[in-house]
Amino acid sequence: MNWIAALPMYNASPALAADWRALLGRAEARLAGWLAARGDTLSIVEPDGPLAAFWLRPDLLLSQTCGYPLVHALAGRVQVVATPAFDIDGCAPGRYRSVLVTGAHVDAPSLDACRGLRAAYNDDDSNSGMNLFRAAVAPLARARPFFASVTRTGGHLASLRALAIDRSADVAAIDCVTFAFVREHLPELANGVRVIGFTGDAPGLPFITSNAVAAGDVARLADALDHAVRDDPALAQRLKLRGFVRLPADDYTSILAIEREAVALGYPRLL
Template sequence: MVSSVSQRNDQNPGTSDFVAALPMYDWPEMRSEVDAQWARLRDAFRQRGIDAPQTIARVNADLWPVDGGIRDAAGKVIAPDPATLPPDELDFHGLWLHPALLFAQTCWGPMELGLSEHVQVVGQPSYDAYEGGQGELYSSAIVMCADGSPSVRAPDDGSPLVSLDLLRNMRFTFNHSDSMSGFVGLTRDLEALGESLNMFSERSESGGHRASIVAIAEGKADVAAIDCQSWALARRFEPAAQKVAAVGWTRRRKGLPFITARATPEKIVVALREAVAAIA
């Protein structure tokens, strides 16, 4: 990218020129665990000579300003200058497209919609610790109001478990329309069964997996697809999850990739990949 990165107001001699973030599972209750995850990654990167930032970015104010907006290799503006965005929010696309991005998580939904042209994939995390996950693959729990019924187990072979009769005419809520786990994956599983999202009576965008679970618990929606790690977090931290159960599972697919900017030098990309592989 040809964007010009400006210095932040909090610049000091020890500040890295890079930015990094782990936003996808950074729930308020998870902050200390996410910070510990970054510390392990940061130290592994620094051992390989990479000037990794001390802390991760969590809001737009943590990102370096980019004069005139973020541009692609042809000079076209593809995202606004982070300094012009609400400082206490985080614009995911602005983060992913940032020319100083060293390391972040994204989703294969946005990657398929064009993000892959502007970034490089560093690696994939393991989902072995979560029901519905296996290695770099994950699936989504299809959740509905529990009504006293226990959750169904994820198939051991990673095949989809989708009950069309159970889902038909339900109100479907999803985090974002470009989300592989919350929207695209279920859409593809339904299409493989000869159905589509038109089987639902309503569709609404919640803004996040946690919000989808709350909407179902409050009776504002009937069904959602929640990636297996977010589903595990919800059962740990979100009281509304006690009123919700998994009634099915989507097919296992490749999980959230770690990415770096397209402009990150090859030598650094190789070192990032070695570090991620070493601590995976």
């Protein structure tokens, strides 16, 4: 088998993209003997189409997805390998939350004060940008429309640009890991927004593998990721990685509970 691997989720800058590829390279070195014994190879690639299709490829050895597709479109169709533990405010080991931000031009000190403003979110299958945002708004909305408009931007960086540069939106929820990287690598975006709060937390974005990988080899992949962090402390520091934790896949069902709670409050979608 010619396996593939890619880490597309936190590539906020070219330098970060290179570092995530380097992490995969470290893991590949640890897996070299196992791959050779099987007559297999591993190619580190860039996804060339929709991520939902990429994550379902039978030759996928390692990638990272969001928890929302994991419990929806990917449910039962991939295996969870490990979850990053980030050294970032708002991130307990293996968990994360979203930062609620407004454009610097907006005079709203809280989410409740954003009633009637323009919201932006990255995508419909995002836990951080949509699901956690929806859950935070639901108790305030009282089963009624909360925002004047809601725009899907296609990515967290695009949402921040809409707030900070274009001023075409006023408020968004941004994954706290992404926001930490933006503060370091894209200050022009970070400086154009204000933090007004945080959402609840959820299990972090998991590393996954194909169901074609034997269950006994999933732990081997997780071990390789652990070693990749320990083998290069400078790389781990740049990626703000403390290491990895091994959450049971069932932990991610809490994301469904977050969704159900918003629906029960009469707020099934951002509006």
